[in-house]
Amino acid sequence: xxxxxxPVAPDYRPGFVATIGSPNVGKSTLLNAFxxxxxxxxSPKPQTTRRRLRGILTRADAQIVFVDTPGIHKPLHKLxxxxxxxxxxxxxxxxxLLFVADVTRLxxxxxxxxxxxLVDVRTPLVLAMNKQDLLAPADxxxxxxxxxxxxxxADWMMISARRGDNLDQLMRLIVQHLPLSPPxxxxxxxxxxxxxxxxxxxxxxKALKYHEQEVPHAIEVLxxxxxxxxxxxxxxxxxxxxxxxxQKGIVIGAKGSMLKxxxxxxxxxxxxxxxxxxxxxxxxxxxARWREDEEELRRLGYEI
Numbered sequence: 396x397x398x399x400x401x402p403v404a405p406d407y408r409p410g411f412v413a414t415i416g417s418p419n420v421g422k423s424t425l426l427n428a429f430x431x432x433x434x435x436x437x438s439p440k441p442q443t444t445r446r447r448l449r450g451i452l453t454r455a456d457a458q459i460v461f462v463d464t465p466g467i468h469k470p471l472h473k474l475x476x477x478x479x480x481x482x483x484x485x486x487x488x489x490x491x492l493l494f495v496a497d498v499t500r501l502x503x504x505x506x507x508x509x510x511x512x513l514v515d516v517r518t519p520l521v522l523a524m525n526k527q528d529l530l531a532p533a534d535x536x537x538x539x540x541x542x543x544x545x546x547x548x549a550d551w552m553m554i555s556a557r558r559g560d561n562l563d564q565l566m567r568l569i570v571q572h573l574p575l576s577p578p579x580x581x582x583x584x585x586x587x588x589x590x591x592x593x594x595x596x597x598x599x600x601k602a603l604k605y606h607e608q609e610v611p612h613a614i615e616v617l618x619x620x621x622x623x624x625x626x627x628x629x630x631x632x633x634x635x636x637x638x639x640x641x642q643k644g645i646v647i648g649a650k651g652s653m654l655k656x657x658x659x660x661x662x663x664x665x666x667x668x669x670x671x672x673x674x675x676x677x678x679x680x681x682x683a684r685w686r687e688d689e690e691e692l693r694r695l696g697y698e699i
Contacts, residue, residue: 403577403578404456405575406456406575407456407457407458407575407576407577407578408456408457408458408570408571408573408574408575408576409457409458409459409460409573409574409576409577409578409579410457410458410459410460410490410491410572410573410574410579411460411462411488411489411490411491411579412459412460412461412462412489412490412491412492412493412569412573413462413464413485413486413488413489413491413492413493414426414461414462414463414464414493414495415464415467415482415485415486415492415493415494415495415509415513416466416467416494416495416496416506416509417466417467417468417496417497417503417505417506417509418441418442418443418465418466418467418468418505419439419440419441419442419443419466419497420466420495420496420497420525420526421495421497421525421526421556421557422444422463422464422466422495423435423436423437423443423444423463424437424556424557425461425495425523425525425554425556425562426450426461426463427450428556428557428559428562429450429452429459429461429562429566430450430451430452430461430585430586431452432585433668434448434450434585434586434588434593435448435450435463435596436596436597436599436600436603437600438600438603438604438611440603440611440612441466441468442465442466442468442475442478442612443600443603444463444464444465444466444478445465445474445478445481445697446465446478446481446696446697447462447463447464447465447481447482447484447485448462448463448586448587448588449461449462449463449586449587449588450463450585450586451580451584451585451586451587453578453580453582453583453584456570457570457573458578458579458580458582459566459569459570459573460579460580462485462488462489464481464482464485465478465479465481465482466478466482466505467479467482467483467505467508467509467512468505469504469505469508472686472687473686473687473688473689473692473699474686474687474692474697475686477692477697477698477699480698481698483512486512486513486516486518489518490518490519490572490573490574491518491519491520491521491569491572491573492513492516492518492519492520492521493521493523493569494509494510494513494520494521494522494523494546494548495523495525496522496523496524496525496542497525497526498524498525498526498527498530498538498539498542498553499526499529499530499531499534499538500538501537501538501541502541502542502545506542506545507545510545510546513546514546519549519572520546520547520548520549521548521549521550521551521552521565521568521569521572522542522543522545522546522548522550522551522552523551523552523554523565524538524539524542524551524552524553524554525554525555525556526555526556526557527553527554527555527560527561528555528557528558528560529555530553539553549572550568550572552564552565552568590669591618591621592696593668594618594631594633594665594668594669595616595617595618595633596616597661597664597665597668598616598633598635598657598661598665598675598677599614599615599616599635600661601657601660601661601664602614602616602635602646602657604660605653605656605657605660606645606646609642610637610642610645610646612686613637613638613639613642613686614635614636614637614642614646615635615636615685615695616633616634616635616636617633617634617636617695618631618632618633619632619633619634620632627671627672628671628672628673628674629669629671629672629673629674630673630674630676631665631673631674631675631676632676632678633675633676633677633678634677634678634679634680635654635657635677635678635679635680636679636680636681636682636685636695637679637680637681637682638681638682638683638684638685638686639681639683640681642681643679643680643681646679647679654677654679657677658675658676658677661675661677662675
């Protein structure tokens, strides 16, 4: 890992901040808001985040490496167990744990499960109660009191990752808990994801956007070909995996209309991300019960 070229002050504070929380509480939205660019896909669908990824914010006084994690939940298949393990494995390596909660509701079983997981952790723990902009006034005290009662927190803050409420104050809390050392990453690096991994996620995000119920959870995207052409265009061939023939028909749509919609929407965002003209070709394949298939999960890059 290369070191930044510019000298830094002796009181510089870099560190790893793992965002921990149940599904759909806004961890990825918060990461993108802090970094200032989209490095994690977002969706109202639960369990959108499937792998750990890092978003890096470099400032004059600190470098915060946010580790976005899958939502901790009661898993129903091997993919779910892999996702929960991914989140749990981020805890020991963090300099600070950011417990993100949806303050519009009272703590649920997943929140209690997370609190128990963190009870013996010595790493500083900050509670970020997200979605305050959607919180009814009558629920402020009962909901915040219920979350604060879940554990011993070094600090806490009510925020809105979507609207930006109190993010500056939360950032100040985060930085003061980080250790003193030189930066960990080059100043211009925003994430540890490869371009191919990011593109696959952008395609999956659009597939999630246009589908409901069980179909989004059964979707995975695999980049099969990536070629930079002589004219500067990037040719990308990607496969959208599903588990059933019925799901394949839904993703393709009548006369290919749904797949075309996914492809057009994804290509626009991919071109904006890569700053290059892109030709995107999508195909749909059925891999029966891939979420329960260890070999298939490994092929897709999951650690089993």
